[in-house]
Amino acid sequence: MGFVTGLQCRECGRKYSIEPIYVCEFCFGPLEVVYDYEGIKKAVSRELIEARDENLWRYKELMPIDGEPQVGLSSGFTPLIKAENLARLFGVKELYIKDDTVAHPTLSFKDRVVAVALTKAKEFGFDTVACASTGNLAHSVSAHGAKAGLKRFIFIPATLEASKIVASLVFEPNLVAVDGNYDDVNRLCSEIANKYNWAFVNINIRPFYAEGSKTIGFEIAEQLGWRAPDNVVVPCASGSLLTKIWKAFKEFKEVGILDEANPKIFAAQAQGCNPIVTAIKNDTDVIRPMKPDTVAKSLAIGNPADGFYACKAVKDSGGYGEEVTDEEIIEGIKLLAGTEGIFAETAGGVTVAVARKLIEQGRIDRDGVTVICVTGNGMKTQEALQGKVAGPHHIKPNLASFEEVLKKL
Amino acid sequence: MAVKVRIPTPLQRLTNGQEVVEGKPGKIIDMIQDLDSRYPGLAERVSEGGKIRRFVNIYLNEEDIRFLNAEETEAKDGDEVSIVPAIAGGRGNS
Numbered sequence: 001m002g003f004v005t006g007l008q009c010r011e012c013g014r015k016y017s018i019e020p021i022y023v024c025e026f027c028f029g030p031l032e033v034v035y036d037y038e039g040i041k042k043a044v045s046r047e048l049i050e051a052r053d054e055n056l057w058r059y060k061e062l063m064p065i066d067g068e069p070q071v072g073l074s075s076g077f078t079p080l081i082k083a084e085n086l087a088r089l090f091g092v093k094e095l096y097i098k099d100d101t102v103a104h105p106t107l108s109f110k111d112r113v114v115a116v117a118l119t120k121a122k123e124f125g126f127d128t129v130a131c132a133s134t135g136n137l138a139h140s141v142s143a144h145g146a147k148a149g150l151k152r153f154i155f156i157p158a159t160l161e162a163s164k165i166v167a168s169l170v171f172e173p174n175l176v177a178v179d180g181n182y183d184d185v186n187r188l189c190s191e192i193a194n195k196y197n198w199a200f201v202n203i204n205i206r207p208f209y210a211e212g213s214k215t216i217g218f219e220i221a222e223q224l225g226w227r228a229p230d231n232v233v234v235p236c237a238s239g240s241l242l243t244k245i246w247k248a249f250k251e252f253k254e255v256g257i258l259d260e261a262n263p264k265i266f267a268a269q270a271q272g273c274n275p276i277v278t279a280i281k282n283d284t285d286v287i288r289p290m291k292p293d294t295v296a297k298s299l300a301i302g303n304p305a306d307g308f309y310a311c312k313a314v315k316d317s318g319g320y321g322e323e324v325t326d327e328e329i330i331e332g333i334k335l336l337a338g339t340e341g342i343f344a345e346t347a348g349g350v351t352v353a354v355a356r357k358l359i360e361q362g363r364i365d366r367d368g369v370t371v372i373c374v375t376g377n378g379m380k381t382q383e384a385l386q387g388k389v390a391g392p393h394h395i396k397p398n399l400a401s402f403e404e405v406l407k408k409l
Numbered sequence: 410m411a412v413k414v415r416i417p418t419p420l421q422r423l424t425n426g427q428e429v430v431e432g433k434p435g436k437i438i439d440m441i442q443d444l445d446s447r448y449p450g451l452a453e454r455v456s457e458g459g460k461i462r463r464f465v466n467i468y469l470n471e472e473d474i475r476f477l478n479a480e481e482t483e484a485k486d487g488d489e490v491s492i493v494p495a496i497a498g499g500r501g502n503s
Contacts, residue, residue, distance in 0.1 A: 011463060025419060026454065028464040075480060305495070308463055359443035 002066035003040050007031040007207055010309070018066070020124050020204040024040035030305070031207045033064040041255040046226055049257075055391070056112050056215040061207070062251055063116055064208045065349045068188040069120050071148045072115020074104045076215050080223035084353075085339035090359050094369045096229070098220055101344055101377040105143045106137035106167070108345070108376035109216060109241070114144045114201060116212035121199035127151055128198040131297060132189040134160055134182060135298055136376055141201055153198065155185050167380065184305070195400060213241045217248025220371050221258055228252075228261040230368030231319070233355045235347045236267045236276045239310030245373070246313040254334075266364065267321035268354035269316050270294035271330060277321035281315055287311070293327040295384050296346040298376060320363045324353040330388050343378035384403075412440060412484045415491040418456075425447045432490060437467060438480040440490070449489060456480075467495045 004149075021030055029240045040061045052058035056076025057069040080283055089096035093155040100109040112258025114137070121129050130153040132139045138154045145152040152173035155182060156165065169175055178185045195199045199210050221228055228249045234242040242265060249261040269277045271295030275287050289309035292300035304310070304383040314321060326333065332353030337343050344352070355372045395401040412432035414426050424430050430448070434442040438459060445452035455465050460480060467474045468491040474482045484490055 007414060023464075023494065027457075027462050028419075029462075030464070286479075289473060303495075 003036045003061055004038050004045070004064050004066065005034050008034045014292040020121075020126075020199065021340075022204055022206040023177050033207050033211055035064075037251070037254050042164040044255060044257065046222075046257060049222065054217075056115060056212070058124075059215055059218045062218070062248075062255070064211045065116070065119050066123055069115075069119055071110060071118040071144050072104075074195040075111045075144075076103070078103055079261055080220060081340060081342070083340050086210050086336065088341060089335070090356055092359055092364070092366045092368075092370060096220075096224075096369070096371045097340060097342060097370055098216060098373045099342055100216070100373070100375045101342055102346070103283035104376075106136070106139040107298050107380065108140065109373075110140040110376075111144070113209045113212035117199070117201040117205045117209035118144050118148050118150065120205055120208040121150070122148065124199065124205075126197070126199040128153065128196075130155070130189070130192070130198045130200045130363075131202055132156075132182075132185045133162060133202075135380065137202065138165075138168045139171075139380075142168045142173040145173065146171045155192075156184050157305075161303065163385075164380075204294050210244060214248035214251065216241075216373060217245040220245075220251065221249060221252055221261070224369065224371075227312045227369075228258055228260065228263045229266050229371045231266060231364045231370040232245065233266045233268055233351050233358070233364075233370070233372045234260070234308075235296075235299055235373065236305065236310055236321075237301045237347075237349045239267075239304045239308075241373075241375070242256050242267055243306055243309045243313045247285035249282060263317060264319040264364075265314050265317040266319045266354070266358055267310060267352045269321065269323045270296040270299055270350050271323045271325050273300045273302060274323040275302060276304055276310050279307065282323035283309055287397075293347070294329075296329055298345060299346050299350060308317055320358065322354045322357045322363075323362075324350055324357065328353040328357075330385065333385065334389070336374070337378070342374065344374045345376035345378050345381045346379070346384050347376055348374040390402060390407050412486065413489045414440070414444065415489065417492055417494055419494065420451065423451050423477050432484065434484055434486050434488075436480065437461075437469070437474060437484060437490065455482045455491060459460070464495045466495045467491070468493065475481065 009029045010032050012027040013070050014198050041274040044061050046127045049058050081097040083095045103111040128147050128151040132155040154173045155176045158177040193203045199205050202225035246265050252258040254260040273292035279287050289303035292302045327351035332349035351372050393405045413434040433443045441452050468486050
């Protein structure tokens with residue numbers, strides 16, 4: 001198998017062969033995987049996909065690998081929850097949560113992209129994988145890499161809280177704490193990537209890694225009974241996830257899996273880090289970098305690499321973008337937990353709160369089918385809720401004391 | 410005194426290996442055209458149709474020119490201009 005024909009610059013169109021490279025050497029634009037869609041069209045069908053195991057590799061023809069899947073064989077195919085309680089509250093007819101809070105193995109959508117990145121890294125013959133991350137990506141590379149038998153280097157800012165690094169350290173990667181902020185770590189990683197022959201999942205493997213996000217879109221379409229929704233609300237950090245979800249629906253149509261695919265794509269950001277939403281609202285494709293200040297740390301990218309393409313996808317699809325305050329984000333987390341029993345990380349609070357706003361504004365049609373993407377588990381960012389949830393009822397170990405409390409409820 | 414222009418590694422082949430070259434004071438976009446007359450091919454790599462390419466960042470004295478007057482930003486004698494390829498991605502998040 002393998003339907004990848006090469007890499008191509010998204011900006012100037014120059015073509016490259018399949019290699020661990022990520023930037024056009026002519027115009028510095030990002031490289032993207034090119035597929036033989038005619039070949040894929042002949043190879044796939046709904047029946048073929050349905051007969052496969054329930055993981056993200058059921059769409060392997062549309063993934064950027066040449067051989068068989070090697071990593072993340074239980075990743076993906078998370079539930080699409082019909083959110084009837086939340087729908088009633090928002091006053092919409094049909095609302096779904098794409099629930100990546102239960103992604104395997106580390107409870108965020110990063111398990112998808114890392115499954116693809118590490119499979120590709122193995123194909124390229126790398127024995128060491130690496131990333132710069134403060135959270136979800138670090139967890140996923142640490143875990144997937146352990147199972148895949150790869151050496152791992154995870155770079156973090158030295159100031160990161162101890163509680164956040166345990167979830168990486170348990171998998172025993174080489175965890176490198178760098179004296180400096182997140183931007184310093186990134187700059188250093190680019191230099192290391194140039195010097196050492198390692199697979200940095202989000203640097204030299206990025207064109208392949210990013211493709212893993214498409215599986216969210218593929219799954220949504222399949223789980224809705226082979227149709228695209230009318231609206232999809234997606235959280236934005238670099239903007240890559242949003243562009244890939246949009247691409248997934250377009251590809252499904254291209255290869256004949258879907259007859260129609262015209263979902264409106266909506267970008268969700270925190271007010272404290274909203275460069276993509278700002279560009280959408282100002283109707284410009286110039287992304288102005290900013291200094292992030294938000295409780296939604298996994299979305300705090302002030303200079304988003306794929307911001308331009310995210311804006312374009314939103315515009316081309318007829319969608320829009322909206323932003324919410326830290327208070328609204330916390331409210332969004334509590335709302336989703338209280339109505340649907342799903343504990344999302346702060347990014348999920350952003351998406352839920354933004355969806356509500358867009359519905360109230362009439363940007364999201366109340367009669368359509370709407371999907372909210374929740375991309376990570378709230379257990380990882382519990383500190384965001386410190387002091388924002390009610391405390392327990394303290395009682396003496398006797399019935400009378402308990403019934404005192406009952407009377408007050 | 411002229412404008413000090415910092416050239417990124419991938420473009421130093423065009424500047425005979427020089428990391429820093431001298432630019433003509435004035436609008437950034439005009440300065441790039443002028444550099445192209447001495448270092449042919451440079452303008453094409455950095456700009457297209459009078460606009461700076463999307464994945465090229467230009468800084469005037471450490472400030473991103475998108476925060477100033479973009480291509481029309483004026484550089485004076487003694488200023489420092491840096492041409493930096495935007496690293497496509499690599500931020501470690503969604």
